[in-house]
Amino acid sequence: MTTSTRPQAETDDRAAARTEADAAIRTLWHDFATEPTQRARDRLVLHYAPLVKYVAGRVGTGLPTHVDVADLIQSGIFGLVDAIEKFDPERGLRFETYAMQRIRGAILDDLRSQDWVPRVVRSRAREVQRTLERLGASLGRTPTDAEVAAELGISLAELRELYGQLRLTSVVALEALVAEGKESESVVESLPDEDAVDPAAVLVDRDNRKQLADAISQLSERDRVVVSLYYFESLTLAEIGKVLGVTESRVSQLHTRAVLRLRAKLQEHTGA
Template sequence: MYTVKGKSDKDHLLTEHIPLVKRLAHHMKAKLPPSVEVDDLVQAGMIGLLDAINRYEETHGAQFETYAVLRIRGAMLDELRTSDWLPRSMRQNMRKIEVAMSTLQQRLGHPPTESEVAKLLKMSLLEYQEMLGDGGGHQLLYYEDFRDADGGSDSFLDRHCVDEDSDPLRSLLDTDFRQCVIDAIDALPPREKILMGLYYEEELNLKEIGAVMGVSESRVSQLHTQAVARLRATLREQAWTGPA
């Protein structure tokens, strides 16, 4: 992998990690609306891989693949944000759902049902579920959630990889953020908690989860969006996320 001069063999690294880019692209695509093309994610991911190859040094103290994954995913997310794949109107709708959930949680003392959220939003249950379906791909965290207080637009990775020893993911997980997420997931309604476990721990796709839970793939997508909205509402109360 390295030349006799100790420098990274860039061509070898590039060829060896192309499958990683494709795997990350397909995994991310599974969480996004149909309008997002996997080829666009792969193209952005390749740019991230090249960036990782050019920036990486063994003195970082991390394996190259670990470092590359951060850069590849970051490049894909930058591409999604630039492309505005989730329209502003849809983000506003997700924000309304999160606020409604937070309001009802405080008022009722338990996670609100779909009917309770729909009623507060003054819409029918069907309209609410359609809104959830349209919000497929809503994320737990956005880069904007970590923007500077003055609204700066610096890259998340550039701001958190300030020196060769920095690991932005580990820095985040070493805070109480990780425990906040664990607590928020534990407080989800049983059905949504099971869904999140199947999706993120067992890595089943929506169709497979639907077969396990006995519901359609589109229904799984709705429930996933709703679970993410609940988590964001909880994390916002802990000041971990910004506006949707």
Template structure:
């Protein structure tokens, strides 16, 4: 993982000094110590973003997320700060990207079309569908479909951390994380959503599953995955996009069904 900078005070002393005494110097040391974490998250998220999106801006928003994490973290609970901070940093970056409306409407519409195509065809055939089948359904050539995937790659990098539905706060990634006990109705919904996610992952091709595993669980960047799998970065980006669109379609369908039953 990331090696934090050596602090002037011990880690626990810095937390105590900031939380108990509101020592600004201690807070500055904490920020400095965990800045490499912001750099790490930024480098993972900047891949695939348009050239007009500044990495410096992404980093700056990540720093704001880190500061927010330091302000809200309860060190007495004995939890891992790096994990908590990573979510806050990513959240701050994603919020800034949403506010900046960095993806053209036409690209979002293409992503939605492909997502719905996967959802419709895989529900019909109960299996993973091929690129040729998706191309036929969308009435585009295989070359045009590949071009669409390249265009929408920017919409899928953060997609597991987006809300399942636009009006929801619950994210797709949150379905993979154990949480404290909730009311029975919520647990039933969560169970079926997790089941849907598992089935969606099972329908991915072997290469798509590998990309998802390396990116979200091993936390490799897309360029690192390209080296591991001996494929070009653009090919890895396409595999990632297809995998995420399949999963988004599966989860959106399940979520709609659950909402109708509520």
């Protein structure tokens, strides 16, 4: 084989391997749909297990050191099993997209049930959020860190240290901000049945997403970059730090600030 034909052959081999893998997973889903046995379910769990590790790693970024990623993975497995049992391949949604939401939701639910955030931290988070809402309403724009610090009666350095502490309360999917005040905090939980479209629900969802987009557009440029890279480009805090030329700790502070500001703006809009 000549040098010029070798890359093409390797490409063909990879394509053939992907085709074979796709056929195998389709067979797994067919077997499970035909006869949802424990064995069929376990084979699907094994196939999609890497998704759990990936999501657990993302959620675990910035959490306290005493939170074991292995525990997050264990919680995520329950989310994966739930996703497999409730997934309908006929609806056209990619299973990976559906499952990652379920996995993340299961992990966050377990973290919340453990009440692992100290009360004083939760109290400070509410205080900062109320301050952001109050200043935003009076100034007609997003307040700067200096203005927030002055309103709280602390220094800028102390505010940034506080943002670092408050990262414990900001482990939340961006879509949870859209669902603020609803019974379900996950977009996946409210995915419409394609055979029973509710026009009113579609309009409400469209309006919620528009509110979120408007709120993001009002963030500072750096906050917008952090939100975009973290939630839409799936970069870790460490990777974002390399892009921005700052430490991972600083990115964590920026992420927390952005989430708090988004919450304040959405609550200001809804009057919550």
